[in-house]
Amino acid sequence: MHKRNSRLALAVVATASAGALLAGCAGGGGAPTTEDGKAKVIFWQQQFEDYQQAWFKEQVNEFNAQSDDVEVQYLVVPADTWDQKLKAAQAAGKAPDVKTTNYGNIKPMQANGQLADLTTLMDDEAFADIAENIKPFVSVDEGVYGYPLLVEPSTVLFYRADLLEAAGIDAPPTDWDELVDDARKLTGDGVYGMNIAQTAPDLGWSSWGLQYNTAGDLPLRGDWSTADATDPAYEELLGLYQTLYTEKLMPQEPTYGYADCSFFGEGKVAMSACGSWALGQLSQNPDWANVWENTEVAPFPSHNGDQTLPTSTLGGWTLTVDSKSKSQEGAAEFVEWLLADDTDRLVDFFTATGFSKYPARLSVTEALAATEEASASPFLATITEQIVPYAKSEPAYPWDVSLAFATAIEKAMKGGDIPAALEEAQAAIEDVIEKQKLAGTGTGG
Known part of the structure; x- marks a missing residue:
């Protein structure tokens, strides 16, 4: 029995x-x-x-x-x-x-x-x-x-196959250099090459997978006794956001939140980061039929091209x-x-x-x-075989930690000094550790 x-x-x-x-x-x-x-x-x-x-x-x-x-x-x-x-x-x-x-x-x-x-x-x-x-x-x-x-998956790369073909791009990018290069080629005629989160509340959760991608971990690790926001590996991550924004390769105003793929559906961007749920949003809007029929998905690029590294959380x-x-x-x-x-x-x-x-x-x-x-x-195999197996869990630590690090990303994105922004995040997270008595209570992420 x-x-x-x-x-x-x-x-x-x-x-x-x-x-x-x-x-x-x-x-x-x-x-x-x-x-x-x-x-x-x-x-x-x-x-x-x-x-x-x-x-x-x-x-x-x-x-x-x-x-x-x-x-x-x-x-x-x-x-x-x-x-x-x-x-x-x-x-x-x-x-x-x-x-x-x-x-x-x-x-x-x-x-x-x-x-x-x-x-x-x-x-x-x-x-x-x-x-x-x-x-x-x-x-x-x-x-x-x-x-x-x-x-x-919180992060999937959606892209317009027709626009990539017209720009002479024969495959979606697999590393961040390619992502930026492709975004430059695709930006023009009222279309931005890329879209990604740009406000701290959205960056707080949408960037977790990319934090893992560059540093192999989050800015609060182990038993949560010390912050690691100044890990030099994060400088590359903040640099990606800064390049996309300051070169105007992405929308300059957060008209839609990260979870809303409307910039892509409306044809205003050629590539977009969004969660897998956007498939439902894109497929069910009859006004976006032309975009939908040209939509493809891929894993979000890794910082070094290794697609077995996480780029998404689940x-x-x-x-x-x-x-x-x-x-x-x-x-x-x-x-x-x-x-x-x-x-x-x-x-x-x-x-x-x-x-x-x-x-x-x-x-x-x-x-x-x-x-x-x-x-x-056309999407199931890509997401279940190339994204889900390598994705990480969402962190269990308080949201204040994620928001502190996201604030650093937003400051850097808008042109702020990257090491200085990370130092501010470090101090903010250390303050959270002290005030919320997190030291020694960590669950490893």
């Missing part, structure tokens, strides 16, 4: 023996149950694209229909009220049993004792199927504290089980059924995304690639 089923069976027997006294409540410390005696599991999903809500709702209904022991009650929470609602529920002792959680929150929440270790609740085979470079996103020591649904979502949940067994059964079992269920999900999001499980990646729709996608 599976771990989850053996424990759940004991829980159901215990609940049944308590009789109607416990039905529908958590009296006596037991797991809450429905009127018909099923273990009640509350699932909160942060609101995403409409197709995701439709998919989750369909899966919850299917799970409930086939389960004799567990009933999932599903709630969609708008993103702008998520933090407030979740904190209020936690303070009242009414946190959801299962919730969507992004990778960056796994380690901080685990350190605070908020997440259950899924290895004690789910079958071992479920964890063996998670891609090797994604396992560290959800793991602490030997435990696994979130089961991944998807990954989204954002994405997991399902986690609350450590204080009285329905942990039922919650884990739902998570395993939804995300770690039938590959067809997840193939349907990733097909619905328009291949703008990507599996975290090896078996799902293989099953997806074998479908007719995926075979017809």
